[in-house]
Amino acid sequence: MWVFVFYDLPTDTKRDRKNIAMFRKKLQKDGFSMLQYSIYIRHCNSRENAEVHIKRTKLSLPPKGEVILFTLTDKQFGMMEFFRGPKETEKPATPQQLELF
Secondary structure (H helix, E strand, O other): EEEEEEEEOOOOOOOHHHHHHHHHHHHHHOOOOEEOEEEEEEEOOHHHHHHHHHHHHHHHOOOOOOOEEEOOOOOOHHHHOOOOOOOOOOOOOOOOOOOOO
């Protein structure tokens, strides 16, 4: 079982940014890993274990913004497809010219 946490939180004030940082730290402390920015996931061995982590997340919700929690089974998670664009390669360094005298 996989628990997903999606969030869209305001960043208007210093307090809002602090709330985001505290929320992310609590997710990480509870064993969640960042899948993408503002998307965190955690693997759980059972539905009961997933419920424990969902309850913990609900207790640490920030006062403003949106948070979405949902679960996927291992089979559903395994059927996800991830796509990334081609990696940009660094341009080769300009070779140094040798000077002949």
